[in-house]
Amino acid sequence: MSTEAPRRVPGSGPAAVRVFTTVLTDGPVSRVDVARLTGLSPAAVTKAVRPLLDAGYLVEGELEDRPASVGRPANPLEVDADREFFVGIKATADELVGVVTDLRAVVRRAKHVRLRDHDVDHVVDAIAKLTKDLLSTDRAFQRRTTGLGLAIAGDVDHHAGVARYSPFLDWQNVPIARLVRKATGLETFVENDVKALTRAEQWFGHGVGSHSFALVTIGAGIGCGLVADGQLVEGAHDVAGELGHVTVDLNGAECMCGGRGCVETVASERAIVEHLRSATGEPELTLTAALARARTGDAATQRVFREAGRAIGVALATVANLVGPERIVVSGEGLPTYELVEEQIREEFGRQAYGAARCDVITREMPFEEWARGAAAVAIGQLLAAERL
Amino acid sequence: MSTEAPRRVPGSGPAAVRVFTTVLTDGPVSRVDVARLTGLSPAAVTKAVRPLLDAGYLVEGELEDRPASVGRPANPLEVDADREFFVGIKATADELVGVVTDLRAVVRRAKHVRLRDHDVDHVVDAIAKLTKDLLSTDRAFQRRTTGLGLAIAGDVDHHAGVARYSPFLDWQNVPIARLVRKATGLETFVENDVKALTRAEQWFGHGVGSHSFALVTIGAGIGCGLVADGQLVEGAHDVAGELGHVTVDLNGAECMCGGRGCVETVASERAIVEHLRSATGEPELTLTAALARARTGDAATQRVFREAGRAIGVALATVANLVGPERIVVSGEGLPTYELVEEQIREEFGRQAYGAARCDVITREMPFEEWARGAAAVAIGQLLAAERL
Known part of the structure; x- marks a missing residue:
């Protein structure tokens, strides 16, 4: 079933994608500036641009005021969005x-x-x-x-x-x-x-030009996308960023994955709801109702959210300690919960992230x-x- | 004090290093083969080779039997080790x-x-x-x-x-x-x-040609070097691979780093010795003596080593789940301990590593x-x- 695709040569990178996203972000932009911004040689840029022009993905804009003496014209490149x-x-x-x-x-x-x-x-x-x-x-x-x-x-x-x-x-x-x-x-x-x-995010969003960042999503599951050295970390077997199944408590509860004390055993929506129901003795309690109750100061529900916050804070610190991104962006459908527990998350992250690994953590809403x-x-x-x- | 060095453009990579290490590994090798092996363009290879030849780091070998009609001679390149x-x-x-x-x-x-x-x-x-x-x-x-x-x-x-x-x-x-x-x-x-x-390891050792691997060292501290997509993960602030300070027990003991339940609170040599001493009530017990005793079947010391093994197994799984290397190489001066607890490590790694992230784990001695x-x-x-x- 699984077809092993040829691996890219380390570091060769898809030049077309780099050229394209640079034109997308900075266009209209000259080939010379594309070379400067991508770190590709002018020859490599020319080679990558040609098929993009031929296919109509890029178009050459009008020449700007430029003395004729400067030599070979350098029409700026633009993306043809349509x-x-x-x-x-x-x-x-x-x-x-x-x-x-x-x-x-x-x-x-x-x-x-x-x-x-x-x-x-x-x-x-x-x-x-x-x-x-x-x-x-x-x-x-x-x-x-x-x-x-x-x-x-x-x-x-x-x-x-x-x-x-x-x-x-x-x-x-x-x-x-x-x-x-x-x-x-x-x-x-x-x-x-x-x-x-x-x-x-990396190609078309806030990650453009960022050397390294982590995107952590919270909600039904806890996920993580990593960009290191300008490249998405794919994992040798296409598995990476499985933050939800990183252990935060080696004596913790069993997880659906077969592991123990995974982040998701404390901080997934399902886990939070289960813990809320057992903490309150109300088997029908919903997350929304519990959130409302916690916001009014209810101790029993607050404690459950706090534990989830601690696990997420530890998880963010694990990402920082291992991979050292410039920035961690937290998103996902669980953001309403995040807001309630942000203090615990920041406290735990601050304690567990090691020295200079204590990077910026920001939140960003991303609807489906x-x-x-x-x-x-x-x-x-x-x-x-x-x-x- | 800290001087911010200019960051490399993502993916541009140090062509000279790639050319050099390729010649080192595969030499004598022609420029054409260097281009094929590195994924660099022939022009980029020629550009990178020139100063390496000028500086005498590379030398051109003798032409092998080759029909004169093939065109431009392609003298194979070699490293001049001395x-x-x-x-x-x-x-x-x-x-x-x-x-x-x-x-x-x-x-x-x-x-x-x-x-x-x-x-x-x-x-x-x-x-x-x-x-x-x-x-x-x-x-x-x-x-x-x-x-x-x-x-x-x-x-x-x-x-x-x-x-x-x-x-x-x-x-x-x-x-x-x-x-x-x-x-x-x-x-x-x-x-x-x-x-x-x-x-x-990446340039001159077992990692040459490997797209991704992790090197985990155990001993006085627990460290980790990561290569993803052919590049060393440096960390945005020069901190990455701090596996010793990844939390494995969010309710665990305090660590020297200020965190809690870090891998090193259970599995560093210092922690192991402390736990051995308190488990046996012998304040002078040495690691060597305890290792010998554990090997003869002593339950109290075995339990301490087992806990260290579990923490290391969990830590290896965290590396696999987050970064997904092809292979994890375990080394360090703590290898004698590793051998004693290898079973726990493998058991815990097998349980906690997620699906396809369950990669090869091998050990390798590396003296100082x-x-x-x-x-x-x-x-x-x-x-x-x-x-x-």
Whole structure:
């Protein structure tokens, strides 16, 4: 099932992606400035630009006032945002969130649909229908969309296009990229959702130009995307950033993963709800109700949230101590909880992060559309790095 | 004190180092093969090779049988090992270990000296004397040595050449590179010892050609060097791989670092000895004696080692889950302990590492000469990447 894709040569990097994202961020920009900003040689820039121009992804802008004597004209480069559109879909346990983005990864359409069950055929059909609905809103989308990115939680082999293990969908070894490609006719890429979001941040978001950062998502699960030395840490076997299953208490409770004392045994939504119910003796207590109660000063619920905050703070410190990012961005659907426990998180992070590893920790809201945009960004990146350019 | 060095452009990589290490590993090798093996363009290889040839670090070998019609001759490249020599010094709390290596990082001389105290001037004098002794053994060393690498445990700003915090030497913000340069006349580079060892593995050891690996050292401290996507993870503030201060028990004992339940509170040599003494009620019990006793089946000492093994196993799983290396190499002066607790380590690692992150864990002995060689490797790498080439 698993096809081993050829590994990139260390450090060679996808020059096309680097050139493209530089033009995207800093355009209109001359080739000389692209070389300076990317660290590529002028020859490598010229080589990378050519197919991007030929394919119409980049266009040459007008010459600015410039003395003729300066030599070879250096028309500035720009991205043609409408040259191609991309579908991005994030699948959660409950719904599909789909977007259409342009080549700049700007969301042009968005749509949510409920997911009734997790049967693979059903999910594939729902993805195909959602894609059709999204693209049908604009003739240009229909004509100029060839790529689809799909983001799901769990263990994804994105080279082979296989969902190896998705706890929320209860999938194992599903060749989902192939199935979705067949159902939609679009070139399909599947990626772990947190990695997809991290790539979007790196290529099209706040991570552009950042040497290293970590994106930590809290909510149903606790995830982490890492960029070190300007590269997404993919993991040798496509597993990395599994912060939810990092141990914070080696004598702690058993986790669904088979481990013990994982961050998620204390700080996932499911764990928080379970602990809230057992702390209050109310088996029907919801997270929302408990949050409200904790905000009014209720000690029993506050204690549960505090423990979750401590585990998250320790987890952030583990990321800082091991990888040393410039900045940690915290996001995810669990942010309302985060706000309640931010003090514990900061206190624990401050204590456990080692010396200079005590980096900035900031929060940023990312609704599920943002995650779907991440999926589209993966398709954009794959397209740019593809052989066919 | 801290001078912010300019950051490398993400992914640009030190082409000279890549070319050099490729020739080192695969030489004699043609430029075409160097391009293929490094992923650099032929133009970039030619550009990187030129100053290495000019400086005599590389030499062109004889042409092999090759039809004249193939065009431009492609003389294979080789490293001239004796072109230059390097001093590498590892400082521990008790001694200095010094080596002289050639350009291939092969150790040609080694010498240990006791370190009587940790006063900065005293250590600098001892380093200067050791360097002089090492170099005086060979006229070629004296004539062709310009660089010295120094490896010390703790928080090192290697760009600025400052030991920001060294717990074993009890140093804070010591501009050690400048002081050693002044005392020895050699261009001096200082690096965290585990990172130095990791660089040596990456450039000149078992890590050559490896996309990602982790080196975990156990002993007085627990350290970790990480290579992801072919690059050493340096950390934005020069701190990364602080595995000893990753929390494994958020309700655990206080650590010297100010944190709680760090790996080192359970598994450092000091912690193991403390726990052994309190478990046996013998305040003078040594590690060696306890190891011997545990090997004969003594339950009280075995329990202490077992707990250390569990913490190390969890720590290895944390590395695997977060960074996903191809392989984890375990080394360090604590290996005798490791062997005793290997079963616990493997059991805990197997339980806590997440799915495909469950990578190979191997052990490898690295005496302190190997660490000193790592320090020399840092000097070699700096030389190759330096502007002056």
